[in-house]
Amino acid sequence: MxxxxxxxxxxxxxxxxxxxxxxxxxxxxxxxxxxxxxxxxxxxxxxxxxxxxxxxxxxxxxxxxxxxxxxxxxxxxxxxxxxxxxxxxxxxxxxxxxxxxxxxxxxxxxxxxxxxxxxxxxxxxxxxxxxxxxxxxxxxxxxxxxxxxxxxxxxxxxxxxxxxxxxxxxxxxxxxxxxxxxxxxxxxxxxxxxxxxxxxxxxxxxxxxxxxxxxxNYPDGLRGYLTQALDAQEDGGTLIAPIFSGERYVGKHDDNYAEGEGAAWALAWTEEGAITRESYVNLIPTWNGGTHDSGLRDAMFNAVKGFIELHGMLPKGVKLTSDDVANRASFVLSTKVLDPSFQGQTKDRLVSRTALKLVSSMINDPLLLWLNEHVDYGKRIAEVVIKQAQSRMKSAQKVEKKKGSSVAVLPGKLTDAADFNPERNELFLVEGDSAGGSAKQGRSKEFQAILPLRGKVLNTFEVDRNRLFANAEVHDIAVAIGVDPHDLTDNVDLSGLRYKGIYIMADADVDGSHIATLLLTLFFRHFPRLVADGHIFLAQPPLFRVDVPAQGKKPMRKIYALNEDELTSIEDRLRKDKVREGAWSISRFKGLGEMNPEQLWDTTMNPDTRRALCVALDASSKDDTHRVMNMLMGKQESGARRAWLEYHGNEVTGDV
Missing domain, CATH: 3.30.565.10 (Histidine kinase-like ATPase, C-terminal domain)
Known part of the structure; x- marks a missing residue:
């Protein structure tokens, strides 16, 4: 070097x-x-x-x-x-x-x-x-x-x-x-x-x-393709209703979307067998889905739920979720978005926030109308959806009984999810009590839990496993997630894991980065299987809010930017939309505590609109990763840290 x-x-x-x-x-x-x-x-x-x-x-x-x-x-x-x-x-x-x-x-x-x-x-x-x-x-x-x-x-x-x-x-x-x-x-x-x-x-x-x-050459478009895809599957199930297909696009003088934006779709439900799900944006295949997929799921949920409630089909005590409606659904979705934002250059996942509401608004009403025009088919779909919900609730009850007597007493400051569903529930580790209060009010109580952290947790990189629970914050985290500390080589039992996703939600400042680093160190050193299996995430709260005044028929808008690059892009878009220069105002969030519950939900906690980074463990360079972490977090490595910081100091931008 x-x-x-x-x-x-x-x-x-x-x-x-x-x-x-x-x-x-x-x-x-x-x-x-x-x-x-x-x-x-x-x-x-x-x-x-x-x-x-x-x-x-x-x-x-x-x-x-x-x-x-x-x-x-x-x-x-x-x-x-x-x-x-x-x-x-x-x-x-x-x-x-x-x-x-x-x-x-x-x-x-x-x-x-x-x-x-x-x-x-x-x-x-x-x-x-x-x-x-x-x-x-x-x-x-x-x-x-x-x-x-x-x-x-x-x-x-x-x-x-x-x-x-x-x-x-x-x-x-x-x-x-x-x-x-x-x-x-x-x-x-x-x-x-x-x-x-x-x-x-x-x-x-x-x-x-x-x-x-x-x-x-597909003269029947999406409908013909989905029909062939389902027929070609060896274990494909029989359709319980004909394929529902259509297309809708925005016309002129729409206040929310650009002319020509919209979606074409083909949608079908089967009771068993494999399913087909493909989505595209401007002809680009999005193999990892994105916000347009979420918009389709939102439309399916609202339409099917509306149909079930209209016809009084929901059994007492059963509560539907989006997954219940979508689990047995196959679809092909083709979306047109004017300025799509993708995750990465390979464009595998759409992250445009407006795409969710765009697709949902295009499909919701036609699907609800179709269900009510074909009541027999609608009831068949509803029966499959209700069966999925009952199966989910029964499974959750079994897990709860099995673990009820053996789980340690949960920490008092943990605000847990209302439903016990380890396959869906999420835990947010939130910096500070004020942000924790906003997160409690803004969360979805059904499946999201909040654990506020006071100050910075202990640097656990060199802490012996037997002394780990001496620290109250670390003890509360371990008990809340339901998994004991372990090494990557251990044959660890993850059946007690209480959450599918564990989200580190800290301020976008130096102290917040330090807390996030200490928590990542804890999981890397003492809960590596959670990292390797993709259960650990870094929440991405926005840094800026742009308040745009009412313009003609367009109402006042609030637009969030993750960083300065996004802020620049938003300002360019406003100028293109002929918003008067200087008419909008920009606010910078100093911390999560400055966000009200609605803002925190919409930008950081809503699974359909948030942006979170999944923490991955590179198995091919395990030794190199451990060496770097040891240099960064080891107590006896101050000299190596200083040399590393001096060499990489030019790559850091100061936030004063």
Whole structure:
């Protein structure tokens, strides 16, 4: 490790170098599928805009993949600022492209492909890439090698003026990926889903090695796809009601959402067997769901619950939850959101707050109307939902009786959940009594528990396990979660775990970070199995609140920002919405105690709208993790800590 810190220590990465230096920030590195998906997304965006009817993908014998569409073709002229062809700019300059103008009616208003960031990453992580464009009566060709163009874009042949389109062939660089070859099963699944979301568009996959050719075209859209998916499952159950499908989009002059935003869906319930759940945002598959999934679940819960109450079907003592309604539901959801926010560059999960209410409002009324128009089907669905609720309540009662006489007396300051359901309940470890009071009032009493902590807990990294319970705060935490201290190698019994998720909720300041670090040390050192199994989370309370005054028909709004980057993005959005500069006010939360219960619930505790970080344990670098934790938290490591802080001091921003 170098100790020199001078002018020569600073590096400026230009062009595609940032991608090659930190490829994991831009794409997944399991295999090259994601960089190929970026090219496919561009072809799909042409189809979504109504300019392409065919997408042809070829998996070549040499490991390369080509994507061909009959869209308009990338513009081939010279970019006025870069003084290069637009094709070369698109594949060599990050954050370039023609899809940033998202005004209503624009061809790329709901674009999924980045057309700049995405394909530039594809080029950066490929040994070679070739682009052929048919446009303006000519065939144009450009080849890149290791991200650099071999020569300027060339017009190599003439073609009919009506012939347009783009063909991209990429040879992924194997050194960047764990598996060198494209996963054909994943590629096939992704292409089939694109055909589902683009009714009338034909998507074809050709595998040169086997000569196998597959073609998809779904005239029935989501309904046809969900029908096939359920029929294809070996243990698929029989539908208890026909598939409910539809689509709704926002029209002009809506005060809450942009024109064209909305959703298309296909929804079905089965009593047994496997289920199918797929969701998409602007044609991008969100394998880990997100707020649009939560919006669909919210609509399903409200509609089915409303139907059950209207017809007096709910047995006495049974209380429905969202999980009861969704457990046996299969769905395919395609959402259009103007400015989607994703978790990570790979866009596996949608985190846009507005998407929940958008999807819920689009689906709730049509589903309730459909249930009441088809009462027999509605009652069948209701019976399955009620059966799920009864089974859940019966299971919870069994667990409670089994543990009733053996669990230690719970700490007095623990405000526990009303229902005992370890598969759903959550525990919030809250810094300070004032924040604990707000959390108690703002929580969902049904499944959320609050344990306020006074001051900073003990640094337990070097505390012997037998002396651990001498500290009152540590004792209360251990008793509340229902698991004894253990090592990662122990055959630990987690059957007594009382909460599915344990959330550390501290202020976003230095003291809050210190408390969170001490709690993470406690769990890492003495409850590592909880960390390894994904039970420990860091809550993410917002730092800022933006108060926006009423504007025309739009009422006064309160918008929350997690950090300064989000605050900047919100202000840019307000300016775009023509809110007068300076009309909005910005408040900074000094701590959780400044939030009222409603704000704390909406921003930090509501499972549908909160953002929380799951603490993971990297099993592959277990020894390195323990070494770093020992250096940071060990009492005898002050010298190593000082050297580490001196070396990394330039990476810290002071919050004064």
């Amino acid at each position: 170098s100790v020199n810190y001078d002018e020569s220590s600073f590096k400026v990465l230009r062009g595609l170098d940032p991608v090659r230096q930190r490829p994991g920030m831009y794409t997944t590195l399991d295999n090259p599928n994601h960089i190929i998906a970026e090219v496919v997304d561009n072809a799909c965006d042409e189809a979504l805009a109504g300019y392409a009817k065919n997408i042809f993908v070829t998996a070549h014998i040499d490991g390369s993949v080509s994507v061909q569409d009959d869209g308009r073709g990338i513009p081939v002229g010279i970019h006025p600022e870069e003084q290069k062809s637009v094709v070369e700019v698109a594949y060599t300059v990050l954050h370039s492209g023609g899809k940033f103008d998202k005004e209503a009616g624009g061809a790329y208003q709901f674009s999924g492909g980045l057309h700049g960031v995405g394909v530039a990453v594809t080029n950066a992580l490929s040994t070679a890439l070739e682009v052929t464009v048919f446009r303006d009566g000519g065939e144009h060709f450009l080849r890149f090698e290791h991200g650099a163009a071999r020569q300027p874009l060339q017009r190599i042949a003439e073609c009919p003026k009506r012939k347009t389109g783009t063909t991209v062939r990429a040879w992924p660089d194997t050194k960047y990926f764990d598996a060198p070859n494209v996963n054909l099963v994943q590629l096939e699944r992704a292409l089939r889903s694109k055909a589902v979301l683009l009714p009338g568009v034909t998507v074809t996959l050709l595998i040169e090695k086997t000569g196998e050719r597959k073609e998809w």
